Amino acid sequence: MKVVKAEIIAIGDELLYGQIVDTNSHWISQELDLLGVRVVRKTTVGDNREDILTSFAEAEKRADLILITGGLGPTQDDLTKPLLAEFFNCPIIEVSEAVEAVSSFFRRRGREMTPLNILQGHLPACCTYIPNEVGTAPGMWFERNGTYWMSMPGVPHEMKKLMKDFVLPKVPQIFDLPVIVHQVIKTVGIGESWLADLIKDWENALPSHIKLAYLPSLGHVKLRLTGFGDSKETVEAEIQAQIQSVLPTIEKYVYGYNEDTLETAIAKLLKKADKTIALAESCSGGYVSHLITTVPGSSTYFQGGIIPYQNQLKSELLGVKAETLGSVGAVSEETVLQMANGVRDRFHSDFGLASSGIAGPDGGTDEKPVGTIWIACVGDGFAKAKKLQLTQDRMLNIQLTAVAVLNLLRICILGKEE
């Protein structure tokens, strides 16, 4: 089976000057991916004749399906329609059905049409008119030499409506599509290259129709398995078998799959175990609590937190001993354990978590340089503390500490050793 290749062309100066984030291309990619269409390129060009025509000509050489967004407004700087007419070598003519749709759009809203608006019902003679029920710029569908084209407005909800109503149902009718299945394994606590090293034998033994990608982000690595084939059930089963095969090697780092985040994975674990947590955050400054409370329903397991940014408050509010602070300091195993125990007591939670460290850029010493951070997790009959040696960057240190605290909590709930 031939792979169906798609390209997305986004048109508009505002996309190139960084004034608007192009969310359309990302959404279209996701939808086509689910259908088994391979997006091979996305191109963004400005409102410029030559650049637009070149992008059309280049895309036609490569793609079976070309989706164009933007440049369909009624003003002079919008060039997509005349250039499509030029590219497909046909005149722009009045399409009475399209003119009527634009008129009706304005009538329904009780607004006057300008002469410019009426021109939105004039279309290249060689396109199929695709009605836009939520806006004034119609969709235009072209076919030439086995390549299919759709031009849509750049306004996201108009583009999405045309995609859902017309393009997404049409694509499986005109192409013989392969089956593509993705599964993402989410890991934490191990770097990309260590992970690659750990699973290299498994990776090298993957069949050619199953591909692996490493997708690293702050403190996490996602492993994406993509399988191709004729039957969805077969490919899904093959990918599941591959996951089961690699899992024993990496199980301790795996917190979830696909849409799971570390926060939602922890939510599931805590709800299942019927346990509650509380946090004492010094260097992470509330960021872990924030991540936890982004999850709907987190109030069922999150008792609350405290951010004792001054040493005096660590003593007054969490019972950290003044002699501990005086001897080994706030950034120490002893302090962070006392903080975790203190917050567990005060907030009546099953687990108590704490962070204390030097986020930077100032406050470092030779003994405790910027990036020195202690984290702890305590519970019924156990206490774990861990020292992190992170970066020079304050924001990065806060984010990496949060990932480490959440991962330590995950390990504590599971009752495993690191």
Added chain:
Amino acid sequence: MKVVKAEIIAIGDELLYGQIVDTNSHWISQELDLLGVRVVRKTTVGDNREDILTSFAEAEKRADLILITGGLGPTQDDLTKPLLAEFFNCPIIEVSEAVEAVSSFFRRRGREMTPLNILQGHLPACCTYIPNEVGTAPGMWFERNGTYWMSMPGVPHEMKKLMKDFVLPKVPQIFDLPVIVHQVIKTVGIGESWLADLIKDWENALPSHIKLAYLPSLGHVKLRLTGFGDSKETVEAEIQAQIQSVLPTIEKYVYGYNEDTLETAIAKLLKKADKTIALAESCSGGYVSHLITTVPGSSTYFQGGIIPYQNQLKSELLGVKAETLGSVGAVSEETVLQMANGVRDRFHSDFGLASSGIAGPDGGTDEKPVGTIWIACVGDGFAKAKKLQLTQDRMLNIQLTAVAVLNLLRICILGKEE
């Protein structure tokens, strides 16, 4: 003066499959636009030899500056480096300085290098090695026939560091760029269309070589003035005069300029007034504390915070009266004021701030629907509370609450009426 044209090439299957939103291209566009470089095209291609090489060849025909992100990981699916070597027709060689940088990166973290990591110090012989201080994949700079190329990792903070440290200072040295001056006025607490209405006379009277853009983001509107001319000093003076002219109309909404954030603006105000703050965050779940503690040196004015996610803790830790919670509930003016006073007492701060509300998606009632949120700020001899009626979206409610709390604090420090 010739317009300097730039293209951005983003490489990675994950960008085409819609699994990651490409925020890099947008950021790079903004930065180049500020320098007066015209971005003429953005291209996204997958981890595919032919597609990557074609994108290089096409870009070279058109652009003066080509910025490439992604595809530089140590694993087999990352192709950018070998394909750059092929495209520029030179071998990949060991660059001892780059190998040493990778080794040192791992040494500082006390971690072992794998053989794959060492290979990250091997680079095309025809590139200039640009150190990456925050990651293991180096930047690579190429020049050929008057076109300049930079290859950077796709990890956003690594790409940004290389852009800021190397590319953005380098570009004005190699190209003859027009004089463009930008100044951004940052406002909070007023919507885009109200602001536009307020300043329309001033806007209509702007000279043609000074352009105004409204850049709205969550709870904020930025006004960007862009001036063009021959002399930097002249354009800067003209823009300053325009700012002084509009300022009296919008002064109460203006918290800063250019790089200022609401958090850094508040930091300046608190340091100048020599005052401290403490926060009791219920519905905002630690997010305001997080924003405040992202600012270096925030420990000089931030005493700390408490997140009393359960009502019992609001009473035990902050002294909120049980009868208040029983009669008017946690989401009320009385409760939020008691929380603000409680946290001010417990944390010995000059100002006490609090939030309490229904972030959603559950927990709403007819009387207090999702998005009902109370915030408060108390200090020596005053107490302000404010009710917000926000959205159905949990994350949005958290973020908008944070902006409202910070703005309320700003107003309290300034001692002004809203």
